[in-house]
Amino acid sequence: NHLPYTQRIANMSGRSSKEVLLLSAVAAVGLVGASLLIKKIMDAQARGIVISQLNIFPIKGCAGIPVQRARITATGLENDRQWMLVGADSHRFVTQRQHGKMALITVQLDQNARQLLVNAPGMEQLQVPLDNMAQERLQCNLWGNDELCLPESASANAWFSTFLEAPVKLVKLDAQHAPQVDPRYWTDEFPGPKATSFSDGYPFLLVSQESLDQLNATLHERGVQPLPMTRFRPNIVVRNVTRGFEEDEWRTINIAGTTFHPSKLCSRCKVTTINPATGVVWAEDTQGQNVNTDAATAEPLFTLRQIHGSQDGRDAYFGQNLVHESVGGHISVGDDVSILDRWPAGKIPS
Numbered sequence: 001n002h003l004p005y006t007q008r009i010a011n012m013s014g015r016s017s018k019e020v021l022l023l024s025a026v027a028a029v030g031l032v033g034a035s036l037l038i039k040k041i042m043d044a045q046a047r048g049i050v051i052s053q054l055n056i057f058p059i060k061g062c063a064g065i066p067v068q069r070a071r072i073t074a075t076g077l078e079n080d081r082q083w084m085l086v087g088a089d090s091h092r093f094v095t096q097r098q099h100g101k102m103a104l105i106t107v108q109l110d111q112n113a114r115q116l117l118v119n120a121p122g123m124e125q126l127q128v129p130l131d132n133m134a135q136e137r138l139q140c141n142l143w144g145n146d147e148l149c150l151p152e153s154a155s156a157n158a159w160f161s162t163f164l165e166a167p168v169k170l171v172k173l174d175a176q177h178a179p180q181v182d183p184r185y186w187t188d189e190f191p192g193p194k195a196t197s198f199s200d201g202y203p204f205l206l207v208s209q210e211s212l213d214q215l216n217a218t219l220h221e222r223g224v225q226p227l228p229m230t231r232f233r234p235n236i237v238v239r240n241v242t243r244g245f246e247e248d249e250w251r252t253i254n255i256a257g258t259t260f261h262p263s264k265l266c267s268r269c270k271v272t273t274i275n276p277a278t279g280v281v282w283a284e285d286t287q288g289q290n291v292n293t294d295a296a297t298a299e300p301l302f303t304l305r306q307i308h309g310s311q312d313g314r315d316a317y318f319g320q321n322l323v324h325e326s327v328g329g330h331i332s333v334g335d336d337v338s339i340l341d342r343w344p345a346g347k348i349p350s
Contacts, residue, residue, distance in 0.1 A: 084140075151171055248343075
């Protein structure tokens with residue numbers, strides 16, 4: 001059933017869609033706020049859902065790059081999470097979970113010189129060729145799975161090890177041995193390459209601006225400073241949805257001719273509690289004092305678990321993991337997002 005939820009309820013109740021919308025608004029915010037809420041919903045529906053941001057993160061765990069347009073590849077957006085750091089001996093992937101300072105590592109793409117330009121405070125710029133010609137493969141561990149990766153240079157390893165004060169190696173994705181999406185969430189029902197990059201399991205992460213707005217409104221009520229979208233490291237940010245977390249309900253969407261399937265809610269981790277501007281775990285004030293390193297109460301996870309978490313209170317959800325049916329297309333900031341299908345009530349995968 002592709003009808004909007006208000007229309008479905010209207011059909012079942014005998015009321016008009018506008019009546020259902022009004023009653024829902026009154027129930028949600030009371031008479032005082034109902035007119036403002038309805039106006040917001042109507043304005044959003046009139047404008048249509050569009051992409052407001054696109055981001056790629058060439059090195060897993062490091063700072064991202066906002067882009068205006070991106071090509072769809074078998075593993076996600078072009079150049080997204082194509083490199084990662086691993087322990088020098090364990091060859092197990094390394095992220096901000098272990099080294100918050102990774103948030104301070106910035107990356108630029110120089111397509112003309114075919115180089116990745118890497119910078120960090122106190123370090124000279126590192127230049128990494130985009131085209132890795134290594135003949136050997138390094139077996140690395142990503143979320144318990146062994147992946148064959150292309151090793152980068154000893155000088156790159158030394159650069160990252162010096163900055164992080166820990167022995168690490170830089171490796172690149174081998175397109176011939178790309179990680180595979182969990183088959184529980186990319187079944188044969190959905191066509192497509194079923195591959196991903198060095199992401200946390202899925203080729204794309206989508207979040208709506210309205211979800212962040214709702215989270216920040218709750219944080220504000222609790223005396224916590226609002227958070228930027230960079231905390232959540234999404235590839236695709238959309239705006240003009242009718243309410244926060246509406247994207248959870250989407251089952252099939254189309255953007256610029258490419259069909260995507262939101263296949264699983266994104267359960268968030270410690271990385272969201274790290275300030276991307278400082279690399280420090282959530283602090284109660286902007287000066288970095290009273291640092292709260294308790295994962296149980298660090299924001300935004302503490303609030304997310306309460307307003308948008310699992311029933312048992314263990315998981316905090318923010319955003320939808322997407323899989324895609326085809327490669328070679330492009331998506332751009334400003335593109336319309338068409339909702340083709342929604343998950344049945346109570347059937348949203350998490």
